[in-house]
Amino acid sequence: MARAVSRNTRIGWTIAAWVVALIxxxxxxxxxxxxxxxxxxxxxxxxxxxxFTLQSYETVQSQNNYFRPFMNSVILAVGSTLxxxxxxxxxxxxxxxxxxxxxxxxxxxMLSTKMMPAVxxxxxxxxxxxRTGLMDTRIGLTVLLMLINLPIVIWxxxxxxxxxxxxxxxxxxxxxxxxxxxxxxxxxPMAVPGIASTMLLNIILAxxxxxxxxxxxxxxxxxxxxxxxxxxSPQGLFWAKLSAASxxxxxxxxxxxxxxxxxxxxxxxxxxxx
Amino acid sequence: MATRQTASLAxxxxxxxxxxxxxxxxVPLAMTLYYSFLNYNLLNPAGTSWAGWFNYQYFYTDPxxxxxxxxxxxxxxxxxxxxxxxxxxxxxxxxxxIFGQGIVRILVISPFFVMPPVAALIWKNMIMxxxxxxxxxxxxxxxxxxxxWFAQYPLFSIILIVAWQWLPFATLILLTxxxxxDGEQMEAAEMDGAPAYSRFLYLxxxxxxxxxxxxxxxxxxxxxxxxxxxxxxxxxxxxTASTNLTFLIYRAARLNFDIGGAAAGGIIAVIxxxxxxxxxxxxxxKNLD
Numbered sequence: 001m002a003r004a005v006s007r008n009t010r011i012g013w014t015i016a017a018w019v020v021a022l023i024x025x026x027x028x029x030x031x032x033x034x035x036x037x038x039x040x041x042x043x044x045x046x047x048x049x050x051x052f053t054l055q056s057y058e059t060v061q062s063q064n065n066y067f068r069p070f071m072n073s074v075i076l077a078v079g080s081t082l083x084x085x086x087x088x089x090x091x092x093x094x095x096x097x098x099x100x101x102x103x104x105x106x107x108x109x110m111l112s113t114k115m116m117p118a119v120x121x122x123x124x125x126x127x128x129x130x131r132t133g134l135m136d137t138r139i140g141l142t143v144l145l146m147l148i149n150l151p152i153v154i155w156x157x158x159x160x161x162x163x164x165x166x167x168x169x170x171x172x173x174x175x176x177x178x179x180x181x182x183x184x185x186x187x188x189p190m191a192v193p194g195i196a197s198t199m200l201l202n203i204i205l206a207x208x209x210x211x212x213x214x215x216x217x218x219x220x221x222x223x224x225x226x227x228x229x230x231x232x233s234p235q236g237l238f239w240a241k242l243s244a245a246s247x248x249x250x251x252x253x254x255x256x257x258x259x260x261x262x263x264x265x266x267x268x269x270x271x272x273x274x
Numbered sequence: 275m276a277t278r279q280t281a282s283l284a285x286x287x288x289x290x291x292x293x294x295x296x297x298x299x300x301v302p303l304a305m306t307l308y309y310s311f312l313n314y315n316l317l318n319p320a321g322t323s324w325a326g327w328f329n330y331q332y333f334y335t336d337p338x339x340x341x342x343x344x345x346x347x348x349x350x351x352x353x354x355x356x357x358x359x360x361x362x363x364x365x366x367x368x369x370x371x372i373f374g375q376g377i378v379r380i381l382v383i384s385p386f387f388v389m390p391p392v393a394a395l396i397w398k399n400m401i402m403x404x405x406x407x408x409x410x411x412x413x414x415x416x417x418x419x420x421x422x423w424f425a426q427y428p429l430f431s432i433i434l435i436v437a438w439q440w441l442p443f444a445t446l447i448l449l450t451x452x453x454x455x456d457g458e459q460m461e462a463a464e465m466d467g468a469p470a471y472s473r474f475l476y477l478x479x480x481x482x483x484x485x486x487x488x489x490x491x492x493x494x495x496x497x498x499x500x501x502x503x504x505x506x507x508x509x510x511x512x513x514t515a516s517t518n519l520t521f522l523i524y525r526a527a528r529l530n531f532d533i534g535g536a537a538a539g540g541i542i543a544v545i546x547x548x549x550x551x552x553x554x555x556x557x558x559x560k561n562l563d
Binding site: 005010011013014016017018020021022024025027028030031034042043045046087088090091093094095097098100104106108110111112113114115116117118119120121122123124125126127128147150151154204207208210211214215224225226228229231232239242243246249250253254256257258261264265268269273 | 280281283284285287288290291292294295298299301302303305306309364367368370371372373374375377378379380381382383384385386387388389390391392393394395396397398399400401406408411412438441442443446447450451484485488492495498499501502505506507509519520523524527528533536537539540541543544547548550551554555559
């Protein structure tokens with residue numbers, strides 16, 4: 001849209017867009033501001049300028065041992081993503097580079113597993129976890145999160161791999177490249193950006209998962225989503241403390257998310273919108 | 275390229291993913307189906323017996339069931355309406371030649387990255403709290419009485435929170451679609467004197483139709499499973515005023531320990547979700563060829 005627009009029109013749209021954007025962002029902004037207030041300030045009416053105290057952050061760590069759920073979140077999100085990639089990369093690779101007549105059906109079927117509502121398998125998964133001692137363990141939840149996101153990971157990788165032109169391989173072969181050369185020098189460099197994007201999106205999804213983490217953990221393996229949900233029971237006035245815990249829970253993923261805007265569209269629409 | 279050797283190698287590479295997903299899909303679902311025909315309560319596991327269709331009948335005649343189906347519908351449609359209409363408007367606004375477009379974009383998509391319990395608790399305590407929330411501060415400023423949102427309008431409050439979380443998703447996808455619109459076509463229409471609303475109606479909207487469909491279908495799948503937002507705000511109440519199907523099943527399984535009933539509810543949820551899923555699969559499948 002490089003059309004000539006009058007300066008006034010442009011300023012008008014700019015103001016409108018910024019007002020809307022700030023309204024949408026406001027709850028997050030206000031949470032960050034409140035996390036820098038004392039509990040007393042937090043409940044004494046609307047105020048955008050905090051006293052910049054880090055007291056609430058200290059309280060969250062000392063009272064609730066914040067570090068543990070944080071580490072659990074990191075382990076679950078990164079662990080389940082890596083596991084999913086180990087299984088998904090070969091599968092997506094095979095389907096993209098040596099497709100068969102049934103490849104499309106297999107992909108659609110994989111997508112359909114993602115449509116299964118979590119609550120439909122709550123009963124069996126809960127009972128399995130209870131009886132096998134997986135309840136409230138990191139390993140159980142890591143595997144579960146891997147399975148939940150596996151279809152999205154395969155799909156995203158597939159849409160990336162499919163864009164690598166097959167002719168380039170033929171050209172390399174003509175020039176006498178071995179299979180090892182092909183994989184090492186041609187395919188890998190071309191596939192890495194797609195794999196990185198997939199990884200980023202999956203970490204975000206796994207970090208924010210809040211159904212299974214709440215159902216299947218109590219204290220030992222509880223990640224941040226389950227930890228923050230436990231704040232719902234009132235424990236006096238705790239606005240600043242809640243804000244500090246929330247800010248720390250969303251900050252890492254917010255920053256990752258900003259970097260992955262484009263991939264988000266692709267990953268969450270299964271390549272239907274690019 | 276597909277020699278016999280590479281074909282068998284490809285099969286080997288696909289196998290682990292397919293087997294894992296097959297187990298993940300078939301085993302729990304078969305178990306749910308089996309449990310749905312049992313009288314099985316975790317508080318009295320010894321009294322387990324065959325129930326036939328009783329669990330389904332029980333679920334079907336429970337007034338809470340219809341309330342929950344209704345609430346699910348209102349929740350899904352309410353959020354869809356806000357996010358699609360709002361998403362179109364905001365996408366068009368961001369697409370205008372504005373200063374600081376990158377930052378505006380980042381601010382707008384941010385709520386999507388906030389995990390559900392955090393989003394719900396922020397809104398519950400800091401925005402909508404009847405005495406300390408920002409809404410109450412605004413009401414007081416204008417001399418009005420603050421509203422106790424979650425007691426008086428529980429479902430609406432949850433719709434508001436969930437819409438806030440999903441508005442960025444709709445906006446981002448619609449913006450992506452909007453940016454692929456042919457600028458020359460728009461200019462031609464403008465030069466021919468087509469007014470803004472008819473350009474929107476006949477050029478922009480048809481171009482975005484596919485993206486809008488995808489937004490509606492994908493959001494519906496996720497919105498049918500809304501759980502954490504209800505858990506930390508209203509806990510499904512008052513009464514069943516904000517209980518959706520997911521929450522009702524969770525209650526049966528985890529609070530009443532009624533395994534059979536929860537399983538029957540789960541099967542009903544599968545059927546409902548599949549109706550939407552069929553349409554989504556078609557929309558996505560078209561793009562594969």
